Amino acid sequence: MSAQIIDGKKVSKDVREELKAKCEDLKAKGVEPCLAVVLVGDDPGSQVYVRNKERGCAEVGIKSIAYRLDAGITQQTLLELVDKLNRDPAVHGILVQLPLPKHLDEKEVLRLIDPKKDVDGFHVVNAGSLFTGEGGGFVSCTPQGIMRLIASTGVSIEGKNAVVIGRSNIVGKPMAMLLLNANATVTVCHSRTKNLKEIAKGADILVVAIGRPEFVTGDMIKSGAVVIDVGMNRVDGKLKGDVKFDEAKEVAGYVTPVPGGVGPTTITMLLSNTLQAAEAQG
Numbered sequence: 649m650s651a652q653i654i655d656g657k658k659v660s661k662d663v664r665e666e667l668k669a670k671c672e673d674l675k676a677k678g679v680e681p682c683l684a685v686v687l688v689g690d691d692p693g694s695q696v697y698v699r700n701k702e703r704g705c706a707e708v709g710i711k712s713i714a715y716r717l718d719a720g721i722t723q724q725t726l727l728e729l730v731d732k733l734n735r736d737p738a739v740h741g742i743l744v745q746l747p748l749p750k751h752l753d754e755k756e757v758l759r760l761i762d763p764k765k766d767v768d769g770f771h772v773v774n775a776g777s778l779f780t781g782e783g784g785g786f787v788s789c790t791p792q793g794i795m796r797l798i799a800s801t802g803v804s805i806e807g808k809n810a811v812v813i814g815r816s817n818i819v820g821k822p823m824a825m826l827l828l829n830a831n832a833t834v835t836v837c838h839s840r841t842k843n844l845k846e847i848a849k850g851a852d853i854l855v856v857a858i859g860r861p862e863f864v865t866g867d868m869i870k871s872g873a874v875v876i877d878v879g880m881n882r883v884d885g886k887l888k889g890d891v892k893f894d895e896a897k898e899v900a901g902y903v904t905p906v907p908g909g910v911g912p913t914t915i916t917m918l919l920s921n922t923l924q925a926a927e928a929q930g
């Protein structure tokens with residue numbers, strides 16, 4: 649048996665067509681959607697992400713401004729930039745690329761971003777509205793994109809066992825919340841979890857976001873499961889996911905490749921959130 653490969657580029661392409669039309673509408677109303685991206689230091693992984701995001705913006709018609717700051721800048725300088733972007737009416741979305749260099753206080757920076765411009769959905773106000781099910785806020789891009797990828801399989805989520813490995817604020821936790829809101833029975837695993845293999849094997853939907861190359865092997869996957877690989881690990885210059893793809897392909901029903909799976913949809917949801925921000929701010 650061989651799993652179907654979930655094509656993140658194809659899922660993205662269809663959504664980006666809709667976003668292009670929405671962007672044109674906004675421009676016709678005199679609004680030029682604009683995303684500001686702040687990159688501190690020169691982490692190579694972050695560079696790739698920033699480049700792909702710039703390409704995505706260009707494709708859909710969103711203006712993007714990149715602020716590339718020296719790794720040694722002070723907290724104060726970064727806070728002043730965020731404050732300036734908060735007050736700039738021409739800027740609709742603000743993204744501060746994570747992780748920040750260790751001497752900077754990430755939480756304080758994220759807290760300062762105006763929730764209305766927080767297209768990453770990392771501010772406590774946006775995280776909180778996802779948590780309460782209130783809606784209307786911005787939802788973290790990677791989990792939001794993953795919901796699209798799962799939808800593209802046609803597999804229904806309601807009542808299924810969903811297992812999320814990883815509990816970060818940017819992927820694992822919001823992912824668990826979206827799956828819960830979609831009526832899955834959700835288990836969240838992390839580095840202290842016992843019997844991880846058994847728990848993973850019980851998953852109808854398995855989302856892996858840990859940052860360990862090829863951690864999930866074929867024997868941890870239920871036959872026919874939907875397997876979503878969030879991992880982006882550089883190994884000898886090559887990109888590897890958190891899932892051993894060749895083994896997963898033999899067991900799973902559906903599996904995402906790396907690259908070409910979760911990454912493209914993350915960018916697409918960022919574009920979507922930016923247009924949502926521009927629309928709301930007018």
Ligand SMILES: NC(=O)C1=CN([C@@H]2O[C@H](COP(=O)(O)OP(=O)(O)OC[C@H]3O[C@@H](n4cnc5c(N)ncnc54)[C@H](OP(=O)(O)O)[C@@H]3O)[C@@H](O)[C@H]2O)C=CC1
Pocket residue numbers: 790813814815816817818819820837838839840841844857858859860878879880881910911914
């Ligand atoms: N394609 C995309 O769009 C994106 C990809 N990524 C990639 O996804 C991966 C995860 O990112 P992120 O969520 O930010 O990672 P973090 O490093 O913030 O979190 C990793 C999580 O994995 C858990 N973990 C680590 N090792 C193990 C283990 N051996 N067994 C079980 N759990 C473990 C940690 O547990 P604990 O909490 O106990 O420490 C933690 O909760 C990375 O490879 C990253 O590059 C991230 C964002 C977007």
Ligand SMILES: Nc1nc(=O)c2c([nH]1)NC[C@@H]1CN(c3ccc(C(=O)N[C@@H](CCC(=O)O)C(=O)O)cc3)C=[N+]21
Pocket residue numbers: 694696697700743744745746747768789790880887906907908909910911912914915
């Ligand atoms: N504030 C903030 N928001 C984020 O959303 C955020 C972040 N910081 N820090 C880093 C992680 C990682 N991340 C990726 C998104 C897309 C690709 C991507 O485009 N991947 C492509 C191409 C990868 C390649 O070719 O190298 C793919 O998987 O096909 C990768 C990684 C967002 N993150």
Ligand SMILES: [Mg+2]
Pocket residue numbers: 656905906907908909910911912
């Ligand atoms: Mg991918």
